[in-house]
Amino acid sequence: MQSNTNDETVGPPLFTELGIDEEIEDGRDILSAVDYDTNLGISMGQDARKVSEGELSSERFWEKYDEKAREEFGVDYENTPNPAVDHTQDQTIDEEVAENLNCDSCSLDSVAGHENLTTNQAETSENNTQEDSENTDEEGTPRWGMVIDLQKCVGCESCTTACKAENRTPPGVSYNVVMEREHGDFPNVTRTHVPRPCLQCENPPCVQVCPVTATYKLDNGIVTIDYDRCIGCRYCLIACPYGARYFDFGEDYEDEFTIDGETKVAEYGKERTREDTSGHAMKCNYCYHRLERGEEPACVETCIGDARYIGDLDDPDSDVAEMANEQRAFQLREDQGTNPNMYYLQ
Ligand code: SF4
Numbered sequence: 001m002q003s004n005t006n007d008e009t010v011g012p013p014l015f016t017e018l019g020i021d022e023e024i025e026d027g028r029d030i031l032s033a034v035d036y037d038t039n040l041g042i043s044m045g046q047d048a049r050k051v052s053e054g055e056l057s058s059e060r061f062w063e064k065y066d067e068k069a070r071e072e073f074g075v076d077y078e079n080t081p082n083p084a085v086d087h088t089q090d091q092t093i094d095e096e097v098a099e100n101l102n103c104d105s106c107s108l109d110s111v112a113g114h115e116n117l118t119t120n121q122a123e124t125s126e127n128n129t130q131e132d133s134e135n136t137d138e139e140g141t142p143r144w145g146m147v148i149d150l151q152k153c154v155g156c157e158s159c160t161t162a163c164k165a166e167n168r169t170p171p172g173v174s175y176n177v178v179m180e181r182e183h184g185d186f187p188n189v190t191r192t193h194v195p196r197p198c199l200q201c202e203n204p205p206c207v208q209v210c211p212v213t214a215t216y217k218l219d220n221g222i223v224t225i226d227y228d229r230c231i232g233c234r235y236c237l238i239a240c241p242y243g244a245r246y247f248d249f250g251e252d253y254e255d256e257f258t259i260d261g262e263t264k265v266a267e268y269g270k271e272r273t274r275e276d277t278s279g280h281a282m283k284c285n286y287c288y289h290r291l292e293r294g295e296e297p298a299c300v301e302t303c304i305g306d307a308r309y310i311g312d313l314d315d316p317d318s319d320v321a322e323m324a325n326e327q328r329a330f331q332l333r334e335d336q337g338t339n340p341n342m343y344y345l346q
Contacts, residue, residue: 015242015333030247036233037072040065045238048209052201052241053337058208069211076231080212143221144286145313145341146300147323148195152307155180155193159299159308163197166287166298168265170274171253173246175284176299195308197299198223198244198284199332199340206236206245215281221313221341222285227272230280237281241336250278286310313341 015021031038044065050056062069069077155178163169163176176197184190204223207215214229215236237245252263252274263274266289287297291310295301300308311320323329324343331340 030237031234034232034234036235037068040068040072041233041235041238044069044209044211044235045205048205048239049241049336051208052203052205053335061208065211073211073231073233077211080229141220142312143314143341144200144291145221145311145320145324145343146197146200146286146297147309147320147329147343147345149305149307149309149323149345150192150194151345152305153178153193153195153303154305154307155191156304158302158304159195162298162302163284166290167267167284168263169246169282170248170277171251173248173282175244175246175282194332194344195299196242196244196332197286197342199242199338199342200286201338201340203338205239205241205336205338209235209239211235222288223283224285224288225281225283227276227280232279232281234281240283241333241338245281245283248277248280248282250274 028038028042031041047056047061047064051058051061157178160174160176160178164174167175169175176195179194179196181192181194182189183192200217200221200223202217202221204215204217207217207223210216211233212229212231214227214231215223215225217223232247234247237247265272265277267277267285270289287295287299290297296310297308300310309320309323311318313321313324315321320343323345326345328346329343330346331343
């Protein structure tokens with residue numbers, strides 16, 4: 001089954017046409033159930049997007065919000081160096097900072113080096129991940145990127161199902177959704193399916209806005225969340241222009257996801273329980289625990305249309321880098337300045 005026809009030239013889907021803008025427009029709904037200041041969250045989220053767009057500097061952002069954040073978050077904020085202020089310009093967290101922060105999720109092994117990752121992948125053959133891992137940068141650190149070929153995506157949502165099964169996300173949380181765009185008039189109607197995980201932005205507003213550095217970008221391009229640091233303010237849900245962040249309200253499915261009375265999930269190479277994740281922001285991390293084992297993310301592995309690819313965008317010979325340079329490649333909402341490590345082929 002092919003989604004697109006030759007009757008119409010299909011351009012990059014606009015987010016408004018996909019209906020996502022309406023879904024994430026009113027941040028008050030997302031913030032209303034928490035004690036933290038709703039207006040502050042909306043203002044910080046909007047300004048964090050301006051930082052990504054280049055309209056506001058990171059330093060100016062924190063000058064503007066330093067006092068308010070101090071009032072609102074107290075010691076949680078004061079004791080946390082924010083990478084946007086204190087560390088690298090590209091918001092990557094390094095080993096020293098991770099150590100100072102006592103980071104847990106995706107912590108030092110992942111931040112400092114990727115020897116295990118590279119070794120594991122070198123042993124894994126017959127998948128796109130392995131091919132790309134052979135050519136990492138001189139430190140052995142790939143920049144993980146994903147490419148989705150919209151001509152191949154048939155909208156079956158096996159990626160969504162695989163993601164839920166792999167990450168055991170709670171009710172109402174789906175790291176990977178498939179949006180639909182229908183265009184044309186009967187009988188010349190076409191439909192495009194656009195899967196949307198977290199796009200692992202190079203300039204992530206979700207990282208900029210976090211007042212306690214619970215979310216940060218690793219030097220391999222993956223934006224991660226440390227559940228031990230996250231205070232559940234949800235400001236990152238406002239900042240993300242793609243609606244890719246969720247909040248774990250602690251709801252659970254009944255028996256099907258329960259092991260020994262507790263739902264467990266592997267995230268960032270560590271087994272986590274519902275207690276770990278409840279009350280925190282959540283999102284896709286390209287199945288980092290699988291990458292560490294030399295496996296593809298669940299959505300890539302299960303895609304029946306072979307529409308999804310994962311690899312090292314910094315390796316010019318990798319499949320994903322070559323595809324990202326194709327004429328039909330585009331990023332979602334390029335106007336946002338987020339520069340996602342996620343490309344679509346129209
Ligand atoms: Fe952050 Fe992912 Fe949203 Fe980008 S798509 S702003 S990295 S949550």
